[in-house]
Amino acid sequence: MPVSPRSRPCIMQVMGTGNQYGGLEKHFFDLCNRLSADYEVVAVGHPDQAHGLKEGVHFESIGRHMGRRNPLTLFRMMNLIRRWKPDVIHAHANRAAEMVSHVKFCTRARCVATVHNIKQWHFAFRGFDQIIAVSRGVAASIPLKNVTVVYNGIRPPAAAETHQRSFLASQFQLSADKPIALSIGRLAHEKGYDVLIEAWKQIPAQLVIVGEGPERKKLESQIAAAGVSDRVRLAGFRKDVPALLASADMKIIASRREGFPYTLVEALMCRAVIVSTDVPGATEFVPAEYLAPREDMRALRNCILGTLSNLPAAKARYEPIWQTAARELTVETMVKNTVATYFPAARKVA
Known part of the structure; x- marks a missing residue:
């Protein structure tokens, strides 16, 4: 025609x-x-x-x-x-x-x-x-x-989310008295969730992983074997990601390989503190003190622990980065x- x-x-x-x-x-x-x-x-x-x-x-x-x-x-x-x-x-x-x-x-x-x-x-x-x-x-x-x-x-969130940690805790049967970290992405090898779960064995906080993918059963088994089932959740696909980001104490990217992760953009737009591996995109927006080498479990664990120990300082460090993201991303x-x-x-x- x-x-x-x-x-x-x-x-x-x-x-x-x-x-x-x-x-x-x-x-x-x-x-x-x-x-x-x-x-x-x-x-x-x-x-x-x-x-x-x-x-x-x-x-x-x-x-x-x-x-x-x-x-x-x-x-x-x-x-x-x-x-x-x-x-x-x-x-x-x-x-x-x-x-x-x-x-x-x-x-x-x-x-x-x-x-x-x-x-x-x-x-x-x-x-x-x-x-x-x-x-x-x-x-x-x-x-x-x-x-x-x-x-x-991405399109900026329509309105600033005002949820507290208690919202995230109630959604996934977690404690509102302990920090909750959020990670978002496909449950696949390149996202590095196996490294993150291994690191979590020595992190006194809670973790919610949002997404679905081929490694779900493998990760479920790893969570059970690591003894962290009481504080790590595989949440599946969710449509309320901005609300979850606004409720979390921090956002974690553990990827082995990325080009420029959309989850990074979403987290910055929601004014989240981010700890990430040194993948492209993250290295251009995330301060060096919140980056860890890819597949280095100890470095990732120490970076998360250091960030959790002083979240107010992390938020102050991220303030100008959030403003840049609101203009450029x-x-x-x-x-x-x-x-x-x-x-x-x-x-x-x-």
Whole structure:
């Protein structure tokens, strides 16, 4: 079906992941939905991803079995490009970048790709007009010159949460008289929860881990074996993350690998004290005294203990960082900086 004439530039956003939801997918949905207010946006991806898009975004499915080298997938991509004639094609992560790299010969559109995590293999991103990295740490891992950093952003909480620790305690049958730490993320190896639970054996506080994933049973067994079942909870998926963050004494990121964790942005926006491993993103916002080397259980434990011993000082240290995050880590700033990579000539004129 031919595309009707349009009065606005057309931006094609391409996603190569399947029916899952995480930081990458959140970034894709937020970018598509916000861009649709000012541009003609065509979102290309797995059919299950249509649910996260606003009515004003044109969704095009390239099938449920969309291998990055699948001839049928590439044929569909070429047909979509020829039909929509986009001004910009933006590929998200490796799979989408490789798909676009195979078919961009058929278009004069400006081709942009976002790298969402540290990669050792960058061939898929060669030949793009512009590469976006979601953190300086990710940018440093890319051996290409045309790289710019655009941080992930979220919509600020609608109103400041005023919950106390007692709210979190009541939700998970914990004591309101002892500190409660919160960690949020997929229950997967790269999130480092096995290291965090091991560290918790010698931390006199309580821990709530929010999220689901393939390592749930393994972590449940580890919690029981470590003897911390009375003070560590696997909370599953929750929709009230801002309220939980506002109730916790601290937020912990124990990841082995990240590009720029959305949970870091959420925690900063909720004015949470954060202890993290030294993953990209965290190293750019979290003060050095609240960082621990990845997979170093003792260092992580000592960092958590030191922070818990003087939470008022930690809050004072974080105050200017929370203010910076409120300005820089929003969807509006993310979209503005992304659009600047789409139309660099307009940015130079401005």
